[in-house]
Amino acid sequence: MNAITTLLESFYEDTTPKRGLPADAYKDVEFWRAECASVFTRNWICVGFAHELQAAGDAVPVTVAEHPLLLVRNMTGQIKAFHNVCRHRCLTLVDAPKNVGKLIRCPYHAWAYDLDGQLRAAPHFGGVNEHEADGFDKSKNGLVPVRTHVWNDWIFVNLDGTATEFDTYSATMQARLDGIDWDNVNCIGTLDFGEVACNWKFIMENFIEPYHVQFVHASTTDQPLEDHYTIVDGNCLGSAVDLGEEIGTAGSLGVSSRYLTLYPNFILGRYFPDQMGVYLNIPTGPGTMMQKRALYTTEGQTLTPEAIEGLKKLWWDVHREDHEMTERLQLGRASTVSEAGGVLSPAWEDSVRAFQELVAQDVTTVEQSNRGE
Ligand code: FES
Ligand SMILES: [Fe+2]
CATH class of the missing domain: 2.102.10.10 (Rieske [2Fe-2S] iron-sulphur domain)
Known part of the structure; x- marks a missing residue:
């Protein structure tokens, strides 16, 4: 049996609750190479x-x-x-x-x-x-x-020219962005986080599970867990919160929002009623990636420089809170305890599991094509 297939055995075991990807999927050079030859080659x-x-x-x-x-x-x-x-x-x-x-x-x-x-x-x-x-x-x-x-x-x-046309590829995500007037979307600033010391998948998984929000972002957001839900829709995976009214206080986030990812590395955050953020996530190796975030208004409105600085500070703080967690997820993969992956919440991390299954399918195709299947 090939190394990647063997590595994924624990992932495919029929357990309740489901396990996450094994530690090697986040640190092993061979797994990274398989991702380079599949995940980042055959998709958009x-x-x-x-x-x-x-x-x-x-x-x-x-x-x-x-x-x-x-x-x-x-x-x-x-x-x-x-x-x-x-x-x-x-x-x-x-x-x-x-x-x-x-x-x-x-x-x-x-x-x-x-x-x-x-x-x-x-x-x-x-x-x-x-x-x-x-x-x-x-x-x-x-x-x-x-x-x-x-x-x-x-x-x-x-990269390999074989993905379906972009509009078909992204149809499930685009269907969830109904009602945006793209002519009124304006970039109002960017944040460059530079290198984050974690595997790219930890960042993606972090955006598509709402479970951590109440704990990690207790001081920057005001979004109760019970109002959150996950989104699993083909290659569009995400998390969302619907609030009856805005409950955020100044300097914190308390609005209805959606985090939609387009597999493998695109993340769009929509914050009702009129803002959006998009993340550029560039994997650079098994344990490193680069991240930038662009901030947009969606109703053509202009914000004062002070308001923009306030938003940038809020998002900088929120994402630094996330990065601290994803970097510790990476550090945890050095331990034998993490070999078979952790366990995933059936309520809040089904979206994470779905994302991981797409990765697992893609990397397996490399071995299949090496075997001429
Ligand atoms: S011109 Fe010689 S390497 Fe480019
Ligand atoms: Fe977060």
């Missing part, structure tokens, strides 16, 4: 915010599943994604967000690509002032494109 992965690429030539590098990618806004205003790798000797082209002008120029030997990825210059490749060479076809040495879809402010890629 959120990799960036369109508002971070305002002008033609704006370029943002991002590494997904160990693939260095480059997001670029081209001359006609479209956002494109390419493998961030020069076709000459294959070094990474752009290593920090910047405006590249009209050409993406490799720093090593000055090959230059236009914003649609075409190779425009390979100076002196055939000798002094010889820019062509026998058998060398510039048109076949452009940047390698990656399938991309921009949905509102969010840039998605599908």
